[in-house]
Each structure stands twice: as C-alpha cells, then as structure tokens.
Amino acid sequence: MMHIKQEAEERHVLTITVDNEAGILAKIAGLFTARGYNIDSLTVADITENHAVSRITIVTHGPPSQIDQIHAQLERLVPVHKVVDLTEVGPYVQRELALIKVTGVGEKRVEALRIAGVFRARPVDTTTGSFIFELTGAPDKIDSFVALMRDLGLVEVGRTGIVAMIRGQHEA
Amino acid sequence: MTEERSGANILVESLVKQGVEVVFGYPGGAVLPIYDALFGDERLRHILVRHEAGAAHAAEGYARSTGKPGVVLVTSGPGATNAITGIADAFMDSIPLVIITGQVPTGLIGSDAFQEADTVGISRHCTKHNYLVKDPSELAAIIDEAFQIATSGRPGPVLIDIPKDVQIASAPWNDAPAQRRQRYAPRTEGSAEEIAQAVEMIAQAKAPVLYTGGGVINSGPRATALLRELQEKTGAPVTSTLMGLGAFPADHPDWLGMLGMHGTYEANLAMNQADLIVCIGARFDDRVTGRLDAFAPNSEKIHIDIDRASINKTVPVDLPIIGDCAKVLDQILTLWGDRKGQDLTAWKARVQEWRGKDSLYFPLSDKAIMPQLAVQRLFELTKDKNPVISTEVGQHQMWAAQYFHFFGPNKWLTSGGLGTMGYGLPAAIGAQLGNPDSLVIDIAGDASIQMNIQELGTATQYRLPVKVFILNNEWMGMVRQWQELTYESRYSQSYSDSLPDFVKLAEAYGWKGIRIENESQLDAGIQEMIDYDGPVIVDCLVAKESNCFPMIPSGAAHTEMILYGDTVAGTMDDEAKALV
Ligand SMILES: Cc1ncc(C[n+]2csc(CCOP(=O)(O)OP(=O)(O)O)c2C)c(N)n1
Ligand SMILES: [Mg+2]
Numbered sequence: 001m002m003h004i005k006q007e008a009e010e011r012h013v014l015t016i017t018v019d020n021e022a023g024i025l026a027k028i029a030g031l032f033t034a035r036g037y038n039i040d041s042l043t044v045a046d047i048t049e050n051h052a053v054s055r056i057t058i059v060t061h062g063p064p065s066q067i068d069q070i071h072a073q074l075e076r077l078v079p080v081h082k083v084v085d086l087t088e089v090g091p092y093v094q095r096e097l098a099l100i101k102v103t104g105v106g107e108k109r110v111e112a113l114r115i116a117g118v119f120r121a122r123p124v125d126t127t128t129g130s131f132i133f134e135l136t137g138a139p140d141k142i143d144s145f146v147a148l149m150r151d152l153g154l155v156e157v158g159r160t161g162i163v164a165m166i167r168g169q170h171e172a
Numbered sequence: 173m174t175e176e177r178s179g180a181n182i183l184v185e186s187l188v189k190q191g192v193e194v195v196f197g198y199p200g201g202a203v204l205p206i207y208d209a210l211f212g213d214e215r216l217r218h219i220l221v222r223h224e225a226g227a228a229h230a231a232e233g234y235a236r237s238t239g240k241p242g243v244v245l246v247t248s249g250p251g252a253t254n255a256i257t258g259i260a261d262a263f264m265d266s267i268p269l270v271i272i273t274g275q276v277p278t279g280l281i282g283s284d285a286f287q288e289a290d291t292v293g294i295s296r297h298c299t300k301h302n303y304l305v306k307d308p309s310e311l312a313a314i315i316d317e318a319f320q321i322a323t324s325g326r327p328g329p330v331l332i333d334i335p336k337d338v339q340i341a342s343a344p345w346n347d348a349p350a351q352r353r354q355r356y357a358p359r360t361e362g363s364a365e366e367i368a369q370a371v372e373m374i375a376q377a378k379a380p381v382l383y384t385g386g387g388v389i390n391s392g393p394r395a396t397a398l399l400r401e402l403q404e405k406t407g408a409p410v411t412s413t414l415m416g417l418g419a420f421p422a423d424h425p426d427w428l429g430m431l432g433m434h435g436t437y438e439a440n441l442a443m444n445q446a447d448l449i450v451c452i453g454a455r456f457d458d459r460v461t462g463r464l465d466a467f468a469p470n471s472e473k474i475h476i477d478i479d480r481a482s483i484n485k486t487v488p489v490d491l492p493i494i495g496d497c498a499k500v501l502d503q504i505l506t507l508w509g510d511r512k513g514q515d516l517t518a519w520k521a522r523v524q525e526w527r528g529k530d531s532l533y534f535p536l537s538d539k540a541i542m543p544q545l546a547v548q549r550l551f552e553l554t555k556d557k558n559p560v561i562s563t564e565v566g567q568h569q570m571w572a573a574q575y576f577h578f579f580g581p582n583k584w585l586t587s588g589g590l591g592t593m594g595y596g597l598p599a600a601i602g603a604q605l606g607n608p609d610s611l612v613i614d615i616a617g618d619a620s621i622q623m624n625i626q627e628l629g630t631a632t633q634y635r636l637p638v639k640v641f642i643l644n645n646e647w648m649g650m651v652r653q654w655q656e657l658t659y660e661s662r663y664s665q666s667y668s669d670s671l672p673d674f675v676k677l678a679e680a681y682g683w684k685g686i687r688i689e690n691e692s693q694l695d696a697g698i699q700e701m702i703d704y705d706g707p708v709i710v711d712c713l714v715a716k717e718s719n720c721f722p723m724i725p726s727g728a729a730h731t732e733m734i735l736y737g738d739t740v741a742g743t744m745d746d747e748a749k750a751l752v
Binding site: 019022026065068069072073075076077079 | 292293297301304306321355356479481483484485488745746747750
C-alpha cells in the first residue's frame with residue numbers, strides 16, 4: 001500500500017514585473033500548472049504610460065523549497081524583468097477589493113448595514129431588499145466580513161485578489 | 173540602403189546574417205512564401221527530412237556536434253505538432269535550436285482554420301521562449317533576439333511562429349544590425365566571495381569528486397579544457413552524467429565512469445562517500461541521485477550552473493555559483509594558482525578498491541553475441557577515427573554509454589532528459605551534415621530505430637554516409653528488464669514482434685545492409701561497415717534477454733547497486749514502483 005505524502009506549506013506573495021506582450025499571462029499561469037505550483041490569487045494590470053510593462057501579484061502557497069523554485073523559474077522567463085517575494089523581503093501592505101451582495105429586510109438588513117459600518121464597507125448599490133457593499137482591505141478582513149454576512153442574506157461575492165507593495169521609501 | 177522586402181525575404185536574410193548554413197525542414201501551405209524565398213538561394217542549404225520530428229532531432233544532432241544552433245523550418249498545424257517532440261527534447265537537454273513555424277494568416281487565427289494549431293500555446297512549456305510575429309517589421313529584431321536567447325545562458329529551443337500574411341507583407345529592410353532588446357542578460361560569472369569559498373572548500377577536501385554534466389559540453393571546448401586543468405591541479409576523481417560524457421577523457425586514471433542508475437560502482441560509491449562534491453553543469457537529476465534522502469549524505473556540495481532554477485531544485489547545496497562553466501572554472505583556477513590540495517592518497521585507495529568490483533563485468537556467451545561485447549568491439553575498431561556516436565533510447569543507449577569511451581566533447585549525442593526513442597537516426601544525420609568528414613554512428617535498438625526509420629531516405633538523398641548499428645535483441649529491452657526486475661517477468665507488450673528484415677529495409681532505401689549473426693562475424697561486419705563509403709545499417713543480432721547492469725533500482729540508494737550475478741527478487745514495493 002502506498003499513500004501520497006503532504007509537506008508543510010507557507011503562503012507567499014510575489015510581485016512580478018513583465019513585458020506586456022501577447023501570451024505573457026498564459027506563460028506565467030501555465031508555468032504554475034505545468035510544474036504543479038499553486039495560485040491562490042493573481043492580479044495583473046499594466047503600470048506604465050505606454051502599456052509596455054505589467055505588474056502581476058501572485059499569492060501562492062507551498063513548501064519553502066518550492067517557493068524558492070517558483071521564484072527561480074519565474075526569473076528564467078525572458079519577458080520577466082523582476083520577481084520580488086514580498087513575504088521574504090517584507091514588511092508589505094496588501095489590499096484586495098470585494099463586492100458583496102446581501103439581501104434581506106427588517107432586522108437582518110439593519111444588522112448588515114451596521115456591520116458594514118464597522119468594517120468601513122460602502123454600499124455602492126441599494127434597493128429596498130438588497131445592498132452591494134464595496135470593501136477594501138487585507139484578505140482576512142474581507143474573509144471575516146463575508147463570514148458575518150452569511151447569516152444576513154449573503155447572495156454573491158466577487159473579489160479581485162490582492163495587490164501588494166513593500167513598506168517604506170524604496171522600490172522592492 | 174533601406175528597401176521594402178517581404179517577411180519571407182527578411183527571414184532568409186536574417187538567417188544568413190546569423191551565419192546559418194543548414195536548415196532542416198519540410199514544406200507545407202503555411203510556409204510556401206518562405207520556401208519560395210529559399211528557392212535557388214545558395215546561401216542556405218535546406219535539408220528535406222521525411223517527418224518534422226526528424227527535422228528537430230537532426231537540428232539537435234547538428235547543434236550538439238558542432239556547437240552551433242540548429243535551425244528548423246516547418247509548416248503550421250501538423251508540421252508544428254510533429255516537431256514538438258524534438259523541441260521538448262532540446263528543451264530538456266539544453267540544445268540551442270531556432271524553430272520557424274508557419275501559421276495561418278493573422279485574420280484566421282482562432283477560427284479553427286485549415287491546419288491551424290495554437291503552436292505558441294502548445295510549445296510554451298517546451299521552449300525557452302517563443303514568439304508570434306504580427307508584422308514583418310518586427311522580424312529582424314525577433315530573429316536576432318531568438319538566436320541570442322537560444323545560444324546564451326542555458327541554451328534551448330526558441331520558436332518563431334509566422335503567419336502566412338506576415339511572410340508575404342513587406343516591411344523596410346536594411347543591412348544594419350537589428351536593434352537588439354537588452355532584456356536577456358544571464359549571469360555568467362561567480363562573485364569573488366563565491367570563488368574564494370569554492371577554492372577554500374576544494375583545498376580542504378580529503379575526498380572530493382568532480383561531478384560534471386552536459387553544461388560543460390554546452391559551455392564549449394574551453395570548459396572541457398579547464399575541467400581537465402582543475403582535475404590536474406586538484407587530483408580529484410571525475411564522474412559525469414550521461415549528457416556530460418566526453419568532457420573528461422575516459423582513459424584518464426582518475427576517470428570514474430558515468431554515475432547514476434546505470435553508472436559504475438566506483439562512481440556511485442565515490443559520490444556516496446565523498447566529503448565534497450563539485451557539481452559542474454549538471455542538475456542532480458533523479459537518474460543520478462537515486463533515493464534522495466540517501467544521496468551523498470556526508471558531503472558538502474558546490475553547484476556551478478548557469479541556470480539559477482537548477483540550484484536547490486532537488487538537492488540542497490552549500491555553495492551555489494550561478495555562472496557559465498568555463499568562466500567559473502577559469503575564475504576558480506586563477507585563484508587556485510599553485511595551491512596544493514589535501515593528500516588524496518587514502519581517498520584514491522578507496523576508489524581503487526571500488527574499481528576492483530569490476531562493475532562493468534559481463535559474462536560472455538557461446539550461444540549469442542553479448543550486446544556489451546558488440547559495443548566494445550565497435551569502440552575498439554572505430555576509436556582511431558574519433559567517431560561521433562548517437563543513440564536511441566533503451567538498454568543499447570546505456571551499453572553505449574558504458575562501453576563506448578569518449579575523449580572529447582561534441583562526440584556523444586543522446587537523448588538524456590526526455591529519453592526520446594527515435595532520436596538517434598535523425599541526430600546522426602544532423603551530425604554528419606555538420607561534420608562531413610567524420611564517422612557518424614547511431615547505436616540503435618530494434619524498437620527505437622523504427623520510430624524515425626523514414627529518415628533513411630534523407631540520408632540517401634543527401635549522400636550522407638551515416639551508419640546505424642542496431643543491437644537487435646528482439647525486445648524493447650529496457651522495458652523487458654524493468655518488467656523482469658519489478659513485475660515478476662510479466663512481459664506486457666514489450667516483445668518486438670514482426671520486426672522488418674533490416675537488411676532488406678536498408679537496401680530498399682539504397683543503403684547497404686549487413687547482418688551479424690554470431691561472434692565470428694562481429695569484427696568483420698563492423699569493419700565492412702566502416703569501410704563502406706555510404707550509409708549502412710548493421711543488424712547485429714545479440715543475446716535477447718541480457719540485462720543492463722550495474723543498476724540502482726528506482727527508489728534505492730547508491731550503495732544498493734545490483735551487479736551482474738546478484739540475485740534479483742523480481743518484485744518491488746509500491747513506493748519504489750511509483751518512482752519514475
Ligand atoms: C518515444 C518513446 N516511447 C516510449 C519510451 C519508453 N521506452 C524506453 S526504452 C524502450 C524500449 C526500447 O527498445 P529498443 O529500442 O529495442 O532498445 P533496447 O532497450 O532493446 O536496447 C521504451 C519503449 C521511450 N523512451 N520513448
Ligand atoms: Mg531492443
């Protein structure tokens with residue numbers, strides 16, 4: 001008999017600056033699938049005026065040796081300029097945006113709005129029976145908010161995945 | 173002077189400018205404009221293969237044997253997908269290739285057009301980089317960068333997909349060098365501290381081993397020369413991976429032979445007992461390390477590699493040095509000066525003891541030619557000609573690695589990483605084109621040779637005097653061996669049934685065919701092959717059920733080698749079976 005073994009894993013946040021060329025996202029996402037790495041979230045947008053360079057933020061988890069390999073494998077891709085493991089070089093800030101739709105009337109509706117106030121979630125759409133809240137923050141803050149909304153008529157959640165940046169004066 | 177040229181024309185001019193002499197290809201609808209541009213152009217020699225996999229492997233053989241990049245030209249869809257195996261092979265073994273594929277016209281991409289395949293998508297993870305060209309004005313710069321990427325850093329295949337309309341449309345062209353993008357600049361030298369630490373570690377070692385790989389060959393002849401110099405200065409014994417054979421001369425007293433699954437006892441034991449392993453251009457592949465937790469338990473490790481991703485991938489090392497083998501060896505030797513290392517007498521005495529096991533021993537048979545003997549005789553009778561040897565994949569490949577001996581780089585062409593049956597014949601064809609005066613021999617198996625047998629026609633067409641030496645055991649021998657050792661001899665689908673008459677097959681293609689049936693014909697048959705001025709297939713009938721030893725079974729440690737004469741259980745637990 002044989003069983004598949006598991007190893008202890010860590011969560012890491014990587015930012016990757018790349019040439020904004022056709023297929024680059026497929027290349028990076030595909031590298032993760034091809035080599036069996038995990039993607040928890042991925043965000044990408046171009047960050048220069050001429051749209052030549054994009055910044056990708058990837059949240060991944062895996063054993064430390066695998067995280068190091070991910071870093072090295074990403075750096076090996078020709079269109080990749082720079083890879084920063086924010087979890088390694090930290091401290092860093094991370095922010096994610098979520099839209100959360102909640103329906104309900106009476107007590108539940110009031111309670112939803114009250115909790116939204118505590119979390120500084122902003123109603124961006126309101127009907128007599130529903131809200132869409134916009135919430136920005138670290139992922140665990142969004143997790144807690146969503147968890148609280150579950151009993152209060154949660155219908156739908158959309159999350160962007162995080163963008164992150166090293167603290168302090170310097171570029172990472 | 174700037175003038176308007178078609179994309180196809182710019183491509184041809186750019187290839188010529190890169191110094192390309194030979195293109196391995198096969199035409200089709202989506203590359204007709206390029207073939208038309210090639211028509212009558214004497215500057216590029218087009219070699220028409222018989223299958224696109226053959227083109228890619230031939231380009232690999234050309235590249236590996238000459239040190240120059242190999243160039244492939246194939247059509248869209250099936251042309252590109254047929255070439256993928258060879259591209260993946262080159263990716264695994266770090267062979268510099270530039271592959272040009274035709275694509276359906278830009279406007280039809282994504283419409284499931286006739287002979288459309290997502291070539292860029294399919295090749296993404298088996299190329300070092302790939303491009304889809306959108307405008308002929310980008311071509312010159314892309315081709316220039318493609319050659320730079322293919323040949324520098326860790327070499328590898330780069331694919332350029334060119335839609336048919338881009339081949340026909342025109343763009344300004346001039347003779348000036350293409351404007352190169354400055355984005356690919358791999359690190360090639362170690363830092364002063366790293367070099368100082370390496371020298372210190374080597375100087376302190378009482379039981380060092382130099383573990384070398386294909387990176388030494390890829391780095392060029394200078395790396396080979398410097399490796400020999402480092403060995404001379406330090407006295408350390410040298411072993412090599414399958415891919416690195418030839419970097420160190422096999423007749424040197426400190427040569428341990430190949431290491432790994434079918435490596436020698438002395439090489440594997442030296443790795444196991446070393447106090448310092450200097451890994452130069454190798455990558456701790458699973459075929460080399462065996463069971464990881466038992467691999468070289470007491471050694472410190474230095475790893476010199478141009479690819480940062482090869483470092484700490486499977487085996488953690490104490491001192492990584494990212495750089496080109498030749499440059500880093502040069503740095504180490506410069507700092508070493510005329511230092512003296514430790515006295516290695518005791519270490520070498522132990523190595524000598526392990527050599528005493530004579531792990532490459534095999535029993536002769538009076539009934540059949542032992543395959544190992546056939547390789548030995550082939551080596552003895554051809555060694556003065558300094559031949560180029562390619563192989564297919566299987567037992568014959570391992571026997572060639574064990575019993576043929578190499579004294580210089582670029583003489584040994586084999587599919588190591590991917591283990592591609594069908595590699596050897598086209599690779600030999602490519603090597604013969606790059607080395608017209610050399611004796612080029614594909615040491616083949618009866619099953620593998622059938623995988624690209626159509627390339628016999630290519631050799632005939634271009635009058636290439638390639639030799640194919642088949643160790644015909646009527647089995648997929650390597651599969652049969654694993655079934656014998658791990659599945660209690662349940663020989664599921666590994667018998668080579670309905671083999672063709674290889675002599676007649678040779679003759680059908682205009683080759684010479686020779687059959688060797690017993691030991692008394694062996695030397696004469698080989699000699700006849702050597703003396704014949706043209707391509708030859710030798711069908712050498714060998715003992716059918718010989719096993720390839722020594723062997724470290726999968727999942728075992730270097731100390732658990734099986735040698736000839738050891739009794740082998742014939743079963744294996746699931747943990748071991750699950751390993752590759
Ligand atoms: C394309 C491909 N398919 C399957 C395999 C698996 N495989 C490895 S060795 C081997 C048998 C090779 O037989 P033969 O060429 O006769 O060589 P022998 O081992 O008998 O010397 C097979 C099927 C492979 N390496 N490559
Ligand atoms: Mg066979």
